[in-house]
Amino acid sequence: MQAIRGHHELELELPAVPESVTRARHAVAEIARGVVAAEYNVALAVSEAVGNAVLHAYRDRKPGTVRLEAHTSRRGLLVTVSDDGGGIRPNLGGGGLGVGMGLMRQAASELSLESSESGTSVRMVFAGGSA
Amino acid sequence: MNRLEAETTSRSADGALITFVTVSGEVDLANSDQFEAALDPDRFADADGVVLDLRLVPFMDSSGLAAVLGASEDLGPRLSVLLAPESDVQRLFEMTSTLDRAAITFSEDEAIASLASERDGS
Numbered sequence: 409m410q411a412i413r414g415h416h417e418l419e420l421e422l423p424a425v426p427e428s429v430t431r432a433r434h435a436v437a438e439i440a441r442g443v444v445a446a447e448y449n450v451a452l453a454v455s456e457a458v459g460n461a462v463l464h465a466y467r468d469r470k471p472g473t474v475r476l477e478a479h480t481s482r483r484g485l486l487v488t489v490s491d492d493g494g495g496i497r498p499n500l501g502g503g504g505l506g507v508g509m510g511l512m513r514q515a516a517s518e519l520s521l522e523s524s525e526s527g528t529s530v531r532m533v534f535a536g537g538s539a
Numbered sequence: 540m541n542r543l544e545a546e547t548t549s550r551s552a553d554g555a556l557i558t559f560v561t562v563s564g565e566v567d568l569a570n571s572d573q574f575e576a577a578l579d580p581d582r583f584a585d586a587d588g589v590v591l592d593l594r595l596v597p598f599m600d601s602s603g604l605a606a607v608l609g610a611s612e613d614l615g616p617r618l619s620v621l622l623a624p625e626s627d628v629q630r631l632f633e634m635t636s637t638l639d640r641a642a643i644t645f646s647e648d649e650a651i652a653s654l655a656s657e658r659d660g661s
Contacts, residue, residue: 426567426568426569426570427541427569429567429568429569429600430541430565430567430569433567433598448598448627448630451598452598452600452627452631455567455568455598455600456600456601459567459568459600459601459602462568463568504601504602504605505601505604505605505608505635507601507604507635508601510634510635511600511601511631511634511635514634515634
């Protein structure tokens with residue numbers, strides 16, 4: 409993990425395992441503190457995005473990694489969660505509530521998603537401001 | 540590992556045996572299995588009511604919410620979920636429009652009263 413104080417940047421590559429959800433959330437929370445208006449939104453969206461990658465990216469595949477990038481800008485905080493898994497596919501009979509994407513859309517000011525058989529990338533912007 | 544603690548105590552209230560499950564720590568995918576296990580309905584077979592106290596949970600994501608809603612389905616009117624007012628956990632219920640899928644309360648007295656009214660059918 410590399411966090412450059414004063415520049416508020418983060419790049420992290422984690423194994424796609426449940427424990428990485430916690431590590432990713434805490435790492436981004438450090439960057440977000442005092443930068444975004446709603447720190448919980450950032451924590452929630454990162455948790456959901458990394459959780460989705462852990463649960464779904466490498467389903468029926470060799471386990472892989474989840475990449476997390478975050479940096480601050482005049483707009484606030486930009487966070488990208490990406491993987492090299494199989495893309496977003498129907499998960500028939502899968503567990504969970506299926507609310508992760510909806511939560512990310514509510515939590516982030518902007519959200520864009522790219523997904524293919526080569527992987528998925530979720531890009532989120534969180535508005536700046538102090539809580 | 541995301542450390543989660545779930546303390547279970549039981550006491551009588553209004554003539555009923557109420558089990559309190561007090562959870563502390565963040566709840567996410569790393570420990571949602573542990574959280575779900577703490578809410579296994581078989582653990583509460585002898586209880587007239589269960590209060591799931593989430594006031595000491597500073598963060599919960601949808602994996603934790605799924606466990607709470609699952610417990611609410613399993614235990615029905617025997618479960619009351621206790622939240623800190625205006626907490627991030629309450630916010631999660633609001634964002635997912637699931638406030639009405641569990642008996643949400645904001646004080647211990649309210650939780651016990653809620654369970655009593657369900658038992659009385661009022």
